[in-house]
Amino acid sequence: MLTADIGRIPWTARSERGVLHGLWSRTTTELTAFAAWLRRARCGLGGHMMVLHFEPQRVALECVGCGKQTPGWSLDTRG
Numbered sequence: 001m002l003t004a005d006i007g008r009i010p011w012t013a014r015s016e017r018g019v020l021h022g023l024w025s026r027t028t029t030e031l032t033a034f035a036a037w038l039r040r041a042r043c044g045l046g047g048h049m050m051v052l053h054f055e056p057q058r059v060a061l062e063c064v065g066c067g068k069q070t071p072g073w074s075l076d077t078r079g
Contacts (some may be wrong), residue, residue: 041068 043049043066051071053062060072 036066042066043068 048063
């Protein structure tokens, strides 16, 4: 009697893959968000590790850990 009812189960292997994909996607999204929060928290507790960041018309300081940038200085290349 149990084997006769198996054909009536509404979900299939295809929907299982969709559920697993959705679960995996949500898990990786939440882990990525947690890692970003952890980097910001580390900078908040221990201070930023600033390095020089160069752009064509600008120089600024940028944190290696969280990516925060200072307003920086604009460069006037007119001589």
